[in-house]
Amino acid sequence: MRVAEPPAPALVAFIDAVGPIEAEAAVRAAEVPPRVLAETAARRHLDLAAGDIADAERVGARLVVPEDDEWPAWPLLSLAAASDRGQRWAGSAVGLWAKGTARLGDSVDRAVSIVGSRSATGYGEFVASDLAHTMALAGTTIVSGAAYGIDGAAHRGALAADGVTIAVLGCGIDVGYPAGHADLLKRITPRGLVLSEYPPGTPPARYRFLVRNRLIAALSSGTVVVEAGIRSGARNTATTAAALGKVVLAVPGPITSAQSAGCHDLLRTGGAILAGSVSEVLEAVSPVGEHLADRPESPTRRTDGLGTEALRVHEALRRRAARTPAQVAVDSGVSIDRVRALLPELELTGLAERCEEGWRQAPKP
Amino acid sequence: MRVAEPPAPALVAFIDAVGPIEAEAAVRAAEVPPRVLAETAARRHLDLAAGDIADAERVGARLVVPEDDEWPAWPLLSLAAASDRGQRWAGSAVGLWAKGTARLGDSVDRAVSIVGSRSATGYGEFVASDLAHTMALAGTTIVSGAAYGIDGAAHRGALAADGVTIAVLGCGIDVGYPAGHADLLKRITPRGLVLSEYPPGTPPARYRFLVRNRLIAALSSGTVVVEAGIRSGARNTATTAAALGKVVLAVPGPITSAQSAGCHDLLRTGGAILAGSVSEVLEAVSPVGEHLADRPESPTRRTDGLGTEALRVHEALRRRAARTPAQVAVDSGVSIDRVRALLPELELTGLAERCEEGWRQAPKP
Known part of the structure; x- marks a missing residue:
């Protein structure tokens, strides 16, 4: 460790090949391969x-x-x-x-x-x-x-x-x-x-x-x-x-x-x-499969999973005032037939509710 | 623009194909391809x-x-x-x-x-x-x-x-x-x-x-x-x-x-x-070749460009006290022959200077 400035890859390989005791004697005597000699020339005498x-x-x-x-x-x-x-x-x-x-x-x-x-x-x-x-x-x-x-x-x-x-x-x-x-x-x-x-x-x-x-x-x-x-x-x-x-x-x-x-x-x-x-x-x-990082958690909304039309119908409803299916169709741009099908679906998932004059958004639970 | 909620790609393509005047008449009359009809069903009457x-x-x-x-x-x-x-x-x-x-x-x-x-x-x-x-x-x-x-x-x-x-x-x-x-x-x-x-x-x-x-x-x-x-x-x-x-x-x-x-x-x-x-x-x-970003500027040192041995020799020198080539060889782990060759090279690039007792680092300009 004294005879070369790290890194000394030729010296390491030489020690590995002949063992440390023989390597020391050979280095001291300068009887080593040229690359080892180059690494140890300046310090081979240090003991x-x-x-x-x-x-x-x-x-x-x-x-x-x-x-x-x-x-x-x-x-x-x-x-x-x-x-x-x-x-x-x-x-x-x-x-x-x-x-x-x-x-x-x-x-x-x-x-x-x-x-x-x-x-x-x-x-x-x-x-x-x-x-x-x-x-x-x-x-x-x-x-x-x-x-x-x-x-x-x-x-x-x-x-x-x-x-x-x-x-x-x-x-x-x-x-x-x-x-x-x-x-x-x-x-x-x-x-x-x-x-x-x-x-x-x-x-x-x-x-x-x-x-x-x-x-x-x-x-x-x-x-x-x-x-x-x-x-x-x-x-x-x-x-x-x-x-x-x-x-x-x-x-x-x-x-x-x-x-x-x-x-x-x-x-x-x-x-x-x-x-x-x-x-x-x-x-x-880590080895493959260990310590799998969770994907960063995504905040969720209750409208997650709705299709485009259902989302548009839901947003066309008001919190208080009732809207008729015809009004919802025009506001959302979704056809009246689809609106009539989607409103009960929204009701089932708790997003819309029927009232006397029509439909409105259901309050958040 | 009133008869469909954007995006309405079928309607846009239809207008592009037949022109806006004919497209309007066709939408009002519901005489349009099925995809255009789906996009405009709820609002085609709006004018x-x-x-x-x-x-x-x-x-x-x-x-x-x-x-x-x-x-x-x-x-x-x-x-x-x-x-x-x-x-x-x-x-x-x-x-x-x-x-x-x-x-x-x-x-x-x-x-x-x-x-x-x-x-x-x-x-x-x-x-x-x-x-x-x-x-x-x-x-x-x-x-x-x-x-x-x-x-x-x-x-x-x-x-x-x-x-x-x-x-x-x-x-x-x-x-x-x-x-x-x-x-x-x-x-x-x-x-x-x-x-x-x-x-x-x-x-x-x-x-x-x-x-x-x-x-x-x-x-x-x-x-x-x-x-x-x-x-x-x-x-x-x-x-x-x-x-x-x-x-x-x-x-x-x-x-x-x-x-x-x-x-x-x-x-x-x-x-x-x-x-x-x-x-x-x-x-x-930007288009390829325009606005090429400079690579972030790297601070430079006067020892940049020196090889490993020259760097080791330079660091083995002191600012004030002189070192002999033999001392430098031991401290740097670089062979005495290479030290003798490298010191004049370092002198030429302004990094080392001779003094009475040997060599030292040259002061920064």
Whole structure:
């Protein structure tokens, strides 16, 4: 994990092929295939394993490797596959530093990532928190990046539901970035997980956030972008998730808000499905047939189901004053024969009533 | 126009075939094809033409018929075609009562309808008014239904731009409905038009608004739904417009707003294109190649265009303290040879500079 900057797909494949012990010796000796050599040339001499493990233990973190039961082999397979297809940003991780009581593999069995702008609006933070809270109550793990704004709101929403949430960092697990979220990260570990593929002490860097985003996308079955500017890390996560074959959803917002412009652009260009409610998100990310979202409920009227002519006859009646069938025929434009047939039908369904001088609308029950 | 309740597609086709004078005589005598007879049975004896024309003249309205130059034959053709395909709500109009100085046919050459909830939010009214204003400034006619809420905001936005706007009513042109929009309707006529296919004195009715919606859809090349509940007249207009082969757009809004739920449902189900700005609307409703919307502008960084390795090398440099190529190689994970090649490249593009002890990031210009 020290000898290459992630993603290092050739190195991951090499370790997978020859095993970690032999891989280490070969890397140190520079006796590796050219692509592995390119990935490890600058750092192949670094040997900080003992210090890294001590540093991690000091902050209560453990190392999770592919040999471990809790390694999320299946979710990370999409990254290896994407790398094989030539996606340069892809490639799985050599290992993951993990802090928290949750078992990584189990936690991501049902996981959704919620990502978005650091400079979120109150609306965006509310929606992120509310989606995370409701999905966490339903047993879904919420994955995000621990950044200010949407990420933080998503983690907090899951925590408020006593749910499991996973923060994937773009720096060492002991670095405490962003500083203002140190407390939030502490609150995550009793039930959830803080993760990083970077060795302890690795400082945050812009490209590390982009590289980290592939893990957020890979560890969840779908990604919800809550608010995103036209150019944002959240859109990068969305693009990555789509390239991994994951479901991407975007939450719309006011078109007057720059913070929703990235979401709207994703929706316009077919890059995301519209996320209008928790049930719509759950339906999109769940196995086919599970969590089917109800279609939004439609208010009903007592005239629902009437044909055009019956509707016209009903509207030609008055609430109080009686109308004769002949008058109703002229007002509605429906022939007198049809009016004479329709009035008793309306009476049967409680929409019209006879009176001495003719017919009128029946009062609502 | 008095002998059938619109839409009366068989009657319209009959008049078109035999001419209005012969058609009148035949309808009075009930010597017409069965479908025309069904449409006219209840009212074929009504002869209020003189009174209707006098009533219309009293409020300054004129009758526009297919024989007139200003008849919008081409836009209304879509209604006849839809009726021929068996759409029962379709069918063109026998004639249109019109009030206002604009010539109907010319006005709808470039027309967009903007529709939505009567119970609109401040956001919805702002967007409707803003879209209408900007499109009217660009020479587009704004068509709507003169209802409270979104319709009214759309008309007012066009008026504020001294633009042409058309209000299509679901009652007689002299009825003044809704009462609170009497002034608005008066302000429309000096440059725009108030239209109705209903004879003077016809009271508003729910089914007449639905029937009227087909004219709003047909008279414009696209329909923008700004806010709509799950069940609303605006969605009916959208469905109608889509069935006529017109472009339908929907404006997203907060998912917490019931007034946007209908728009979001249209967007989710593919019933509408997302309308995020005026230019996106104009692009969608204009002939191919006209009014191409700029892609939302993306903020740029001076590191744009750098490859992954160059980006990593650049981020491994510090603003002040110098770093040697060897240090940069370890920090970035890029091989020393590539670092030595990339640093001068970064210097050429103004991103790095040499100093006595090595290299550092160049300050922003």
